[in-house]
Amino acid sequence: MANARDPARTKPLEILSTQSTGYDTTAVNALAGPYGIAKVFTSTTAKTSGHLAHQESDEGPDDDGSAICKSLGLPCIPINRRAFAGEFKDEHWFYCALFHNQDANLLEIGKHISQVSVLLTGQGGLIWSSDVSKGQPLDQNSELSRTDSGGQGIAEWRLVIGFINLPLPYIGARRRSDIIKITKFSEMDPWRLGKVYDRPIARRIAEEAGVPRPFFGQHKLGSVVIFPQPAIPQDTMLRNEFFQYLVGEKIMTRSAIMFWPFVRWVNSILLMRSKKRYAVVYYTERVVSMLIRQPFRFKRMWSKLNGTLYCFCVNRAAAIYKELHLRQ
DSSP, X not given: OHHHHOTTSSSXXXXXXXXXXXXXXXXXXXXXXXXXXXXXXEESBOOOTTOOGGGOOSOOSBOOOHHHHHHHTOXXXXXXXXXXXXXXXXXXXXXXXXXTOOOGGGGGGGGGOOSOEEEEEOTTGGGGOOOTTTTOOOOOOSSOOOSSOTTGGGTTHHHHHTEEEEEGGGGGGGGHHHHHHHHHSGGGGGGOOOSSSOOHHHHHHHHHTTOOGGGSSSSOOOOOOOOOSSXXXXXXXXXXHHHHHHHHTTSSOHHXXXXXXXXXXXXXXXXXXXXXXXXXXXXXXXXXXXXXXXXXXXXXXXXXGTTHHHHHHHHHHHHHHHHHHHHO
């Protein structure tokens, strides 16, 4: 914190953070809060289970971390995780970093950043997991490995907006085996809930900082935004440019583009099928698996196009950077 704010810097950095009702951001803010955080952003709702972005409404499960921020004495700013549905002018910056981008939930943060900053996040908090009820061994290697690409989708956008993404749990990622040992100590039992979603170290850090037990870590939620595949731009102007790109590169014909909504509808069903939703598809796959005696899943349509939006946005970003360079 002192390093970031050092007045000897040409531009001292402002410290920002995020807050959900989960374990990771709560522990992060319990650790960092005493040193001063200028703004904490909380998405008031989480994603709706079993739904993709186009199937959700503005109302979702409660993920508002305002009460947690209040208990820690931190200034809290609510943000709308679905702000992209109103305007998504920066969309190309998201997709030029990651083709299956789920980080559009952070878009509205950009409106509140006025100077170069450090944004604390809880990404990598799986390091505090215990998985007690699953009985599965945890990965104890010391490599900076992870199970998802969360947070990597803002890699280019954050450079444009002007902030450094600091996933605080990763500071201890090379000592994973030691952290797992501490998690399993009997001394940690008072902070163990015995659920699938259980992180005793994170809970102890937060509770000892004054956050009431019922306020956080009760249910596993998430505010990420999952778009149907193959992805197309949300922004109308960018979408038209993308379609022109596909036609110009002879990847698709103009008439084939008309079937895109149908393809995404089919793929959404195949992605979200379960015992409760699209059960016919789910049980059909189960029956076929038993008959052929090996796992079977229906193949998603147009999967070869999954990376096309990424390529288009990379080229677009490169053109923007080139133009800026020429102006200088």
